[in-house]
Amino acid sequence: MHRAVATKMAEEVxxxxxxxxxxxxxxxxxxxRALRWVPTSTDHIIAAEKRLLSLVKTPYVQEQVNIGSGxxxxxxxxxxxxxxxxxxxxxxxxxxxxxxxxLVMVHGYGASQGFFFRNFDALASRFRVIAxxxxxxxxxxxxxxxxxxxxxxEAWFIDSFEEWRKAKNLNQFILLxxxxxxxxxxxxxxxxxxxVQHLILVGPAGFSSETEHSSEWLTKxxxxxxxxxxxxxxxSNFTPMKxxxxxxxxxxxxxxxxxxxxxxxxxxxxVLNEGEATLLTDYVYHTLVAKASGELCLKYIxxxxxFARKPLLQCSSDWKVPTTFIYGYEDWMSYKGAQLARESMKxxxxxxxxxxxxxFVFIDNPSGFHSAVLxxxxxxxxxxxxxxxxxxxxxxxSA
Numbered sequence: 001m002h003r004a005v006a007t008k009m010a011e012e013v014x015x016x017x018x019x020x021x022x023x024x025x026x027x028x029x030x031x032x033r034a035l036r037w038v039p040t041s042t043d044h045i046i047a048a049e050k051r052l053l054s055l056v057k058t059p060y061v062q063e064q065v066n067i068g069s070g071x072x073x074x075x076x077x078x079x080x081x082x083x084x085x086x087x088x089x090x091x092x093x094x095x096x097x098x099x100x101x102x103l104v105m106v107h108g109y110g111a112s113q114g115f116f117f118r119n120f121d122a123l124a125s126r127f128r129v130i131a132x133x134x135x136x137x138x139x140x141x142x143x144x145x146x147x148x149x150x151x152x153x154e155a156w157f158i159d160s161f162e163e164w165r166k167a168k169n170l171n172q173f174i175l176l177x178x179x180x181x182x183x184x185x186x187x188x189x190x191x192x193x194x195x196v197q198h199l200i201l202v203g204p205a206g207f208s209s210e211t212e213h214s215s216e217w218l219t220k221x222x223x224x225x226x227x228x229x230x231x232x233x234x235x236s237n238f239t240p241m242k243x244x245x246x247x248x249x250x251x252x253x254x255x256x257x258x259x260x261x262x263x264x265x266x267x268x269x270x271v272l273n274e275g276e277a278t279l280l281t282d283y284v285y286h287t288l289v290a291k292a293s294g295e296l297c298l299k300y301i302x303x304x305x306x307f308a309r310k311p312l313l314q315c316s317s318d319w320k321v322p323t324t325f326i327y328g329y330e331d332w333m334s335y336k337g338a339q340l341a342r343e344s345m346k347x348x349x350x351x352x353x354x355x356x357x358x359x360f361v362f363i364d365n366p367s368g369f370h371s372a373v374l375x376x377x378x379x380x381x382x383x384x385x386x387x388x389x390x391x392x393x394x395x396x397x398s399a
Contacts, residue, residue: 136294
């Protein structure tokens with residue numbers, strides 16, 4: 001699985017690097033013009049978010065939650081900036097019934113909370129849903145990213161989330177994270193288990209490391225010219241967002257093709273309609289071309305090939321929070337890492353697979369995804385009934 005992912009990544013990044021070379025090498029004065037070609041700001045992002053969330057029927061409140069200028073007493077300031085200005089986490093909270101449990105949703109790499117737009121209505125009928133843009137992403141503050149280690153990078157996300165929790169006065173909640181957001185959610189739950197009632201990891205990244213797999217193929221690939229280029233770009237913190245910024249007026253079309261290809265390949269039949277696709281493309285474009293910040297975390301969390309530098313599998317025996325893993329049948333993140341982790345866990349752990357869904361299962365098959373989330377939270381939603389051994393909803397399978 002990692003071999004296929006890395007090979008595909010190599011091809012895409014090589015093409016992207018070539019494209020950036022064409023854009024940036026034509027003249028020394030082309031880059032400032034390119035910057036003018038991609039006008040965006042937090043206001044642009046929030047406006048695009050508002051247009052996308054106009055598709056959601058449930059009323060919501062959008063706010064910029066002040067998380068201060070640094071975690072009190074911490075030696076690592078999560079934005080490591082000379083500025084003492086306060087930072088903010090963009091947050092949307094949906095109306096809910098009184099006494100509904102709180103569900104906090106955390107997006108993945110290259111995404112923002114609006115990616116869950118197909119899920120808010122259904123989930124808000126049972127939960128108080130709060131979705132955030134992680135620090136350095138979406139409409140949240142984008143401080144300079146100056147972290148130099150995996151530990152500092154993890155602290156950037158975990159500590160900023162904890163300050164957000166305090167600012168929102170949340171004591172206990174269900175925490176759901178997708179992909180890289182799943183990695184952050186799991187690391188947060190390991191550090192602050194007292195606040196997490198249940199952990200839901202959707203196609204989470206970070207459960208395996210290069211040393212746990214045969215690296216012969218990776219060594220051979222790195223020895224090729226293509227592997228050398230891609231590995232250099234990875235270690236240089238080259239990101240796909242740089243290409244979109246550099247392409248200027250052609251960037252939106254590239255994002256449109258990305259959203260068309262990425263969201264719908266494994267769909268349950270409710271593919272994105274033209275209106276949804278247009279609004280999502282606009283939203284994704286503005287969130288990607290804004291100032292580089294959180295995106296620069298990648299090389300410190302993962303080595304080339306999407307292997308975690310500090311894999312979650314190694315700390316699975318320290319898990320203190322009941323956990324549910326959710327994977328689409330066609331998710332390129334393998335559920336086998338979760339199976340291995342479960343063997344060491346001392347807490348309840350379920351692994352649910354959803355048909356007709358890929359890595360973005362919550363977009364591909366929203367109804368199946370909602371069923372999986374409700375099943376995961378059945379004890380919290382119905383605390384006085386015997387629901388722990390309730391069978392999976394029809395269509396879902398257990399791994």
